[in-house]
Amino acid sequence: MIAVRPAAPDNVLHGPKQLSQEALLAVQRSGITSARRLLCMSELELVEALDLYVSDVRAVVAAAAAVCAPPPSTAQQLMREAPLPTGLAALDGHLGGGLRPGSVTEIVGASAVGKTELCLAVAAEALVTGHARGAGVVYVDTECGFKATRLLQLVVRSLQRRGVQADPHELLYRVTVLAADEWEGYEQCLSRIRALFQDDTRLATGLLVVDSIAAPARAHFERARLSERQRLLSSHAALFKSLAEEEGLVVLVTNQDEMSACLGTSWAHCVNVRLVLHSAEQPPAAVGATLAPPRRQLRVAKANFCSAASFDLDATLEGLVQAAG
Structure with missing residues (x-):
């Protein structure tokens, strides 16, 4: 709590x-x-x-x-809201630059497939690309998966790749982590988020990560209470949507395959982009060759501004990277 x-x-x-x-x-x-x-x-x-x-x-x-x-915006104002890159060049190119402010993106996949790693990579990109304007990140961790040391490694890698001069340790001060491993704590986290965005002294937050919405709900609600679970999660979806639109945020949430499927139409309409991450078949290795890194496939399953697409990724010490070949 x-x-x-x-x-x-x-x-x-x-x-x-x-x-x-x-x-x-x-x-x-x-x-x-x-x-x-x-x-x-x-x-x-x-x-x-x-x-x-x-x-x-x-x-x-x-x-x-x-x-x-939300207040009306001019076309010029919308053009100035640059997408947030994910660090995966092929995916960013397909999405028109990355994840769009004012939108909700859902990463769906099985446990241990790499959803948290992708969230941390996006958080690192938000800190590095927005460092000049003091951009921050709010990270809601419900699975004890947030690792500050891993985020630091990804921030350093992004700084080097982009040639940006900044202190990676200072950038981590711009990350607000809210941790909860049960339903009551999760709901308090959401109340805290509301308060953060009603406080004029808050950081110029550009990214809200919720990793994940599945864990607290799965542990708290029994089968007999599925309708109650769906109703409450639908209200949370409305909160994420309103925060994205009113604050110009990129909202990134993770979910389990079976949970995403049973949340109903309210959740389905809330999500602007759905990315499905799953393990992929390993390419055959030559005799005596070094063991290949675990292969993942990231599929753009929903996006109203681009077509469906799939990207092969390798899970390496550097993070999820585009697979060679």
Whole structure:
């Protein structure tokens, strides 16, 4: 468990001018204090909670949606939001430069296939490519897989590859790690994330990593509570999506194959890019040759701006690298 301060309410309704006095008073009496909570309720639930006609309820919903809606951006502003490279040149080229700010990327794969290694590599790239503007990383670790020494190695490698002069140890001060190995701690981590992004003194965070969403849910929920698990994880998906869009973040989450498949349409629509990582068949080695590194295949299974593609990778001491040949 971790100690956290309480998060401020999300998008508090301050009485939008387009609401009638009756509707405004109904919202105040109901105890619904945030637009996020209001928008999660069905129209029937709101009719009962607010004691209003359907037409008035729809006006309240429209006002709440206006509070939550991200501000409009110009095309030029969107062009300045450079993608975050993953360190895998072929994948970055296929994705148009890397992972896009304002989006949620899911890495799906079996245990020990290399999902955390890829997350750490992306975190290293975020620190190095964003070092001049003080870019930071928030890393939620639910599987005890985060290793600061490994991240340091990857940061050093990225600095050398890019020819950037910076102190790798100083860059690691820009990484906020939130660790939890059970469901209650995980939910507190998410509350802490809300607080971090409501604090004006926060680092200029560009990347949020959640590694993974599967571990705490799998341990906490029994089979009889699958619907409850799906409902709560859907609300977490909405949080990741809103943080990505409102803060211009790259959100990177890892998941198990079976968990991703059973989270339903809410989760499926939340994810902008889905990468599937799995072990691949090793190429035959010549007699007497040095043992080849473990082979992985990374597949772009979902992306609305590019086609599906697969990339062969080798798991080496340098990290996941493009396979030769």
